[in-house]
Amino acid sequence: MxxxxxxxxxxxxxxxxxxxxxxxxxxxxxxxxxxxxxxxxxxxxxxxxxxxxxxxxxxxxxxxxxxxxxxxxxxxxxxxxxxxxxxxxxxxxxxxxxxxxxxxxxxxxxxxxxxxxxxxxxxxxxxxxxxxxxxVADEDAARARLRAAMAEVVEGVPLADLVGGYGVAQAALALGSYETAVVQGFGSIGGAAARYLARAGVRVVGIADREGLMLCPDGLDVERMLAARDGGGVVDRACLRPGDTTAPREAWLDVEADLLVPAAMSYVIGPAEAARVKARVVVEGANLPTLPEAEAAMTARGVTVVPDFLANVMTNAWWWWVVFGDIEPTPEAAFDKIATTMRRLVETVSAEGVPLRKAALALAERNAAALIR
Known part of the structure; x- marks a missing residue:
């Protein structure tokens, strides 16, 4: 209740x-x-x-x-x-x-x-x-830290728009390595996830935004696309290279890739969509992108699903680490804390030998009980 x-x-x-x-x-x-x-x-x-x-x-x-x-x-x-x-x-x-x-x-x-x-x-x-x-103990200092953090820009993108997607990428990379990935949604979460997956050597072969799907089997130029993105996460198609192609937006589930990152709408993977997923790992960048029965079907055929409340937790956590003074309001401090924390969380839940959602729920419940104590 x-x-x-x-x-x-x-x-x-x-x-x-x-x-x-x-x-x-x-x-x-x-x-x-x-x-x-x-x-x-x-x-x-x-x-x-x-x-x-x-x-x-x-x-x-x-x-x-x-x-x-x-x-x-x-x-x-x-x-x-x-x-x-x-x-x-x-x-x-x-x-x-x-x-x-x-x-x-x-x-x-x-x-x-x-x-x-x-x-x-x-x-x-x-x-x-x-x-x-x-x-917080020192409200003025907390406000100053948050203002400084929100003013940080990393290679053309505000730090605040990178931390969540960086955490999503770290969640995926903590589970293993990938040759290819598809990202659905190119806002703050999807755009940053695509950037840091590409920088880790993953070929991002498909990116879907509101206007459709963009494809390249050799890997899209994520940085070029980020520079051509509007405030709603829609990419100006004029930035696409000669070898890039486009397809209808709904075709994002049909692209062959090792990793799938739904990072836009809720409830986009139901039972019918789950049957089309070709990836071996799905990392939920969006909130509630997968219906329970769809996740059960994917899990039954060996697809690992990293639940949203684990994968995309870092936007929220970063705000409060800055406000409470656990990290300095710098990109270096943010990325270090996010990477360390996400890898610890993924390793902890992966070690349980059960679906990651079940293990992550159990960890959250243990932590909640500790907070009450």
Missing amino acids: SLLEITWTDPVTARRGYVVIDSLVRGVASGGLRLREGCTLEEVRGLARGMSLKEALVHTPGDRYVPMGGAKGGIDIDPGDPEARAVLKRFVTAVLPVIREQWSTGEDFGLRQETLDEIAAELGLASTVEAAFAL
Whole structure:
């Protein structure tokens, strides 16, 4: 049972918005806010539960960052809708007391952090993570660290847009080596995962964005594509090389590759899609991309699935490591902490000899019990 569930109806457009607090630790929960046409309370409830698992999973005794509870928000609107920003502002206004006191939130699917920061400022809120700042010993120093971290740019891409996908790549590489990979979604998670897989020597033979699938059996030029990407993760096709080809977006599941990274929408791999997966490892960069019955079918035929709350945990963890002062606000510190932590987590759950989701759930439950103690 969730601790709190809010269903909000926009008085202007009748659009629905939702907040779910799944759990609280020291009175605070963490989790992003998404904009997605068709978003439901059930979806947000599942995402909030996933945040509880993510928070508990990365608990490291000795860190200043004591993981929080899990929460999530969502609004049923296309982020490209002309009314989206106005609806978002009215939603944030309505749930502002929860954000001030309990829910530390940030960008998620369909929402950029800078937009959320602008709206927070318009409403007189210093940030959307005020509830977390109340837990740190030196609030001014924590704010300064976060500002410095958010200002970092690594080879043309903001550090904040790299940490989650870097963690996804590290999760995959901790399991073994690969010749080829396909990445579905080219936003912050998918783009960074593709970059760091390519730099590890993996040929990224397919990348799907909202406009379709881009292919090259010898490996796509990921850096070239990142430079030609818009704010929604869509690649300008003019950057493609003569040997690159395109295909319909839905063909991403049919590409032969060792590794598959779904890093865009939720619920994209059902039973029918699972039968088309050719990879031996699926690393869930998106939240809830695989339905349970589809994961069971893939596991039964020997496909390893790294669950979302393990694979994509690092965006959330990086924020709090910076805020609480466990790392300096630099790319070097971020990548080192992420790589060390992710490899430890993957090695721990892999050693259990059971499906990774089951092992990761057990580890999260043990960590949650330790936090309570």
